[in-house]
Amino acid sequence: MIQEKDINEQIEWAKINADVMRSLENPRMAYWVAVIICLLMISCAVVAEIYQYNVGMGVAGLNNPHMWDLYIATFVFWIGMSHSGTLLSAILHIIHADWRKPIYRFAEAMTTFSLMTAGLFPIIHLGRVWNLYWVLPYVSDRGIWPNFRSPLSWDAFAISTYLSASMVFLYIGMIPDLAICRDSARGWRKKLYTVLSLGWRGDDRQWRNFRKTYLLLACFLIPLAVSVHSIVSADFAMSIMPGWHVTAFPPYFVAGALYSGCAAIITLFVLLRYFFRFEEYMTLPIMEKTAKLTFAIAMVWTYLTLIEFASTWYGHNMYDKEVLIAKATGPYAWVFWTMLFCGSVVPFALAFKRLRRHMPTMFVVSLLLNLGMYFERWMIVAPTLSLAHEPHQWNVMWGSIVQWAIVFGSFGWFGLLFLIFVKVFPSVSMYEVKEMIFHRRHHKDLVEIMEEHEAAMHHRKGGDKPGLEGA
Amino acid sequence: MSEHRVMALFNDFDEAFHALAEIREHKVKGVDIDDVTLLSPIEHPEIEEVLGERPIHVQKFTFFGALFGVTFGFFFLAAAQASFLVQPQGGKPVIPLPSNFVLMYEMLIFFGVWTTVFAFFVLAGLGRKRDPMYSEKVNIDQVAVMLDVKPENLEPIKALFKKHKAQEIREEVVR
Structure with a gap:
């Protein structure tokens, strides 16, 4: 069977530049519709936040024992969403999987904007937003430092490191493309790209250092990404609350993060392909590979979910077990079973080639996967708080309209940042697509030479006998 | 000439x-x-x-940056914890290594990344006039x-x- 190519190898390099540059100027109308929808979503959140700020955290429904609810579940969701972009880009870069090249840029941007969205939630959740700086590692005027034993202070370190490293990784990888933009843009764009491209001219010294730097950053980002979500899981696992004190939480969180990130890559793949007419770059074979990867991660997540249930069940801790039973049969049961359906059953759609190649189906499937992942985070936070150790505290909480409005708005905030990014910066890496084409063509030439050589040898053996000259 | x-x-x-x-x-x-x-x-x-x-030296900066990060991390945390002995420790060590390792690990990466980037800018000759x-x-x-x-x-x-x-x-x- 002939394998379909990831990209058209005959595409001209000048056309790649032109296509990507055109995407910065001329998106489809749907792009602007998406921008307006995002703005409307943000306005919902802004109104809700102003109301909450003026009236107090009570309007969010936060109380004892529900001191964490949708805000922290959403924080964990966005941190998770940030994982696939940079982590997969770095892993695929190290293992030389060149099919990543047309899609990694927007995936890395997704990481950065997810983290920026996640960062809003601890601030919103604080209520006293002006005291945000208390999480920073500084000494107060009474000589008191933050408690470095607390996973919450680890969060501050890990997330700020991850955000800065992801931004740098995204930026460094974009410098050669910014130079291309600089050479062909006009007006304010030219000024912006001239500053950001730092005088890149593509000489061998720059490429050599670039290659090494990018590799080193990729090597740093892989353990960093794993550590960030492990630390977020420590916010829960290091407590003694039923349902949270689970050894498998760090890998479970990392797998969930990768899963939701991969699903988000599929969503954005479909949207960008349509908005900017990127059919030649974001091709069906690349979508297939992304979908297969997502399917594999979905199975890992399913396995770890079952492990979590099994360890709770066989652990015979009555409090943990009660929370697990309540998840499956109590008031949150519909959320729990929807989570399992979306997270473990829906991904089987990715096993079918015909569905993997159908963009509207992939779009819907990716949204369902992320719905499952959102519910997963909610099911980590809410049931445990509903059934904590003290029976007099037991109650069910669904989140007030204020919380839901802010959560809803966060999707608009992420979407708007992302849409601005893809309009200002190239969302397909031009120089890496050229590299991909060059190396594939070069490889093809070598294969043709080998085949011709083998054919000549075969002809020689079958036809006239070899002479003695070559002996 | x-x-x-x-x-x-x-x-x-x-x-x-x-x-x-x-x-x-x-x-x-x-x-x-x-x-x-x-x-x-x-x-x-x-x-x-x-x-x-043709030589590449970025990785040397990375190495020393990461080394500085982990060392600085340890001394920064230890100094902060040791300067606050009045805080009740509940029998726990004043400088707890297991929890400090997490932050030292983050600082290793933080400084490693930024020195790598700094070295790249300098060694690749970026920012100079074209x-x-x-x-x-x-x-x-x-x-x-x-x-x-x-x-x-x-x-x-x-x-x-x-x-x-x-x-x-x-x-x-x-x-």
């Missing part, structure tokens, strides 16, 4: 490769491969090979070979470039 800067633009990467190989073999007397700068639109380790071993001979075609699909030559070598090197089907040859007096 004045020196000329010559830049040849090639459409065909193989031709550029052969031109460089001939320079390397000293086909033009007095011109050395170490004087050559190659400009290309993509990362091109295969063509760079003909330029010979050469006036720079051609925008390099950012599209052409490879440029650039070098400084003495006046007597100017014509032979141009002839070499022409032999290898250079699309365009530019020159200027540099000093």
